[in-house]
Amino acid sequence: MFVELDGDAPLVVQITRSLRAAIVSGTLRPGAALPATRTLAAELGVSRNTVVTAYEQLCAEQLAVAEVGRGTFVAAAVTPSSPQRTEGPAPAPAPLHEVSRYAARLRALPAPVLRGPQPQLRYDMRYGEPLVDPLLMSSWRRALGQAAMNCRENYPPCIGEAALRRAIAEYVLRRRGVLCDADDVVIVSGTHQAICLLARILLDEGDRVAVEDPGYEASVQALQAGGARLVDVPFDAHGLEVSALPRTGVRMILVTPSHQFPTGAVMSLERRRALLEHADATGSWVIEDDYDGEFRYDGTPLPALRALEAGERRVSYVGTFSKVLFPGLRLGYVVCPRALHDDLVAAKRLDDRGCSSVDQLALAQLMESGAFDRHLRRAAVELRRRRASLLDGLRRHAGDHVVVHDSCAGMHVVGWLPAWPADRVRSLVDLAAERGLGLHSIAPHYRRAPPAQGLLFGYATLSVKQLGAATALLGACLRDASRSRAIAPPLAVIDDEDAMA
Ligand SMILES: Cc1ncc(COP(=O)(O)O)c(C=O)c1O
Numbered sequence: 001m002f003v004e005l006d007g008d009a010p011l012v013v014q015i016t017r018s019l020r021a022a023i024v025s026g027t028l029r030p031g032a033a034l035p036a037t038r039t040l041a042a043e044l045g046v047s048r049n050t051v052v053t054a055y056e057q058l059c060a061e062q063l064a065v066a067e068v069g070r071g072t073f074v075a076a077a078v079t080p081s082s083p084q085r086t087e088g089p090a091p092a093p094a095p096l097h098e099v100s101r102y103a104a105r106l107r108a109l110p111a112p113v114l115r116g117p118q119p120q121l122r123y124d125m126r127y128g129e130p131l132v133d134p135l136l137m138s139s140w141r142r143a144l145g146q147a148a149m150n151c152r153e154n155y156p157p158c159i160g161e162a163a164l165r166r167a168i169a170e171y172v173l174r175r176r177g178v179l180c181d182a183d184d185v186v187i188v189s190g191t192h193q194a195i196c197l198l199a200r201i202l203l204d205e206g207d208r209v210a211v212e213d214p215g216y217e218a219s220v221q222a223l224q225a226g227g228a229r230l231v232d233v234p235f236d237a238h239g240l241e242v243s244a245l246p247r248t249g250v251r252m253i254l255v256t257p258s259h260q261f262p263t264g265a266v267m268s269l270e271r272r273r274a275l276l277e278h279a280d281a282t283g284s285w286v287i288e289d290d291y292d293g294e295f296r297y298d299g300t301p302l303p304a305l306r307a308l309e310a311g312e313r314r315v316s317y318v319g320t321f322s323k324v325l326f327p328g329l330r331l332g333y334v335v336c337p338r339a340l341h342d343d344l345v346a347a348k349r350l351d352d353r354g355c356s357s358v359d360q361l362a363l364a365q366l367m368e369s370g371a372f373d374r375h376l377r378r379a380a381v382e383l384r385r386r387r388a389s390l391l392d393g394l395r396r397h398a399g400d401h402v403v404v405h406d407s408c409a410g411m412h413v414v415g416w417l418p419a420w421p422a423d424r425v426r427s428l429v430d431l432a433a434e435r436g437l438g439l440h441s442i443a444p445h446y447r448r449a450p451p452a453q454g455l456l457f458g459y460a461t462l463s464v465k466q467l468g469a470a471t472a473l474l475g476a477c478l479r480d481a482s483r484s485r486a487i488a489p490p491l492a493v494i495d496d497e498d499a500m501a
Contacts, residue, residue, distance in 0.1 A: 003018045015051060016058060023074050024063070029080070030075065036071060059072070063075055109224060113444040122437065123438065123466055126438060127412035127458035130379075130411065130460055135375070152357050160360060161361055164361070167364050167367035169181060169182045172185075172333075175294060176301070178317055180312075180335045184338070185333050186336065186344050187360060188332050188333060188334055190320050190330050193332070193348075195222050198287055198344070200226065200347050203223075203226060203227075205227030208229045208250045208251060210231045211232060211254050213233065213234065214261075215261065220254075220447075232448060238265070239260065240253075240257075251285065252285045255275070255287070258290050258296075259291070264412070264414055272308055276314070286316070288306055288317050290304055291320055291323055292409070295409060297408045304317055317334070320332035320333075324379070325375075329363070331359060331363060386467055390457055393468050393470070393471025397476075398415065398478055402415035414456055414457070420482075428478065436473070437477065439474070
């Protein structure tokens with residue numbers, strides 16, 4: 001505890017004065033324990049008697065009370081004259097000329113699209129959240145306990161713990177066809193940090209970055225805040241339209257080939273090859289965000305871009321544990337071209353000096369023990385059931401209005417509302433929220449006007465039964481919201497097998 005001794009009076013007076021000021025100002029709250037006399041005496045280098053006398057003086061002034069066997073406490077009846085923090089209007093932000101250009105750009109960014117969990121909703125069809133498996137969480141807690149006992153006490157290696165990098169190198173080869181050594185893997189705190197660090201080492205302010213429109217807001221905003229100029233590139237059912245990429249002046253291309261966010265389009269093999277050729281020919285760097293490439297419900301997943309690239313030249317492969325475990329973990333990885341490796345590790349060192357060793361070692365243990373693979377298998381089975389329940393419910397209850405484009409991957413599907421104008425979709429979302437159903441429009445993920453209105457239906461956090469009830473409620477909301485103004489049903493209901501146009 002900080003007790004200021006100003007040297008301006010006998011020690012006992014100085015201690016009493018300092019504590020009195022702390023009590024009266026509210027720094028020490030009513031009921032707070034004063035430090036044990038022995039501890040404070042040792043801290044200040046004074047005799048214990050001096051502290052005892054100071055405490056007695058505070059008790060005499062009714063600012064403190066001594067309780068036998070428990071210690072001395074600030075009196076409950078004290079009313080602080082100026083409590084530390086007062087409620088009131090938030091202070092105005094610092095003027096723009098006093099902050100960096102980065103802060104100015106941060107302030108210009110739109111508010112995040114997805115708000116935190118809304119407990120008042122009975123069924124929230126939130127996207128972006130993984131399936132939480134109680135079995136996995138108990139394995140995780142055990143692994144965490146062991147890692148805490150065995151972890152290093154000094155700083156972690158900035159590149160990441162070797163055990164985790166080995167486990168990831170083995171995993172990405174087996175699941176995504178990405179061939180690399182443990183030394184090629186750099187551990188980061190999620191996709192978000194990966195994009196920020198890659199942008200830092202590859203871009204200067206004003207450089208152009210090609211991004212998908214619509215796209216993942218957090219990555220796009222990280223790039224904008226860094227001063228990048230965005231080039232929106234359209235895509236169709238086969239993924240990014242490589243032919244629409246500018247031939248010059250684009251330093252970086254950010255893509256989500258295995259499950260485009262948010263539309264769910266999967267980039268075809270032909271387009272993947274075309275993108276690699278384009279990157280080679282134009283000298284652009286490609287960032288492959290494989291955020292939920294692990295979950296695919298039919299056929300074999302296409303190899304990652306990085307796996308198709310001969311010579312590991314232009315593609316940085318970014319993976320995350322946010323979807324396969326849980327986002328609170330904040331762990332992900334980058335497998336980048338060797339030419340970028342040292343710069344990336346140096347940027348990581350200056351950013352945060354490495355991710356927590358305890359978390360990394362626990363995750364390595366989870367992967368080595370097989371618990372992680374078992375979780376992936378269980379999760380895939382359960383997600384498949386939930387997805388089937390959602391699609392079935394949408395067909396039965398919402399088929400008159402909702403056209404489903406399902407990419408057979410990931411943890412959400414998009415339902416388009418071709419006959420619904422934007423204002424009607426907003427009313428639908430509001431009506432659903434009043435009835436306890438959380439719906440999420442796709443529109444805010446577009447930077448240009450969306451070609452049609454649509455909803456993102458996340459299914460990882462609702463059970464099969466809840467999804468049945470949620471889609472029935474959706475059907476009722478669609479009916480009621482469409483009644484107030486005539487809305488024609490779509491011409492055809494496209495289901496999972498149909499391509500996205
Ligand atoms: C496209 C995309 N990439 C990555 C992520 C995960 O980011 P992080 O690893 O920073 O949690 C998400 C989360 O929803 C996402 O939608």
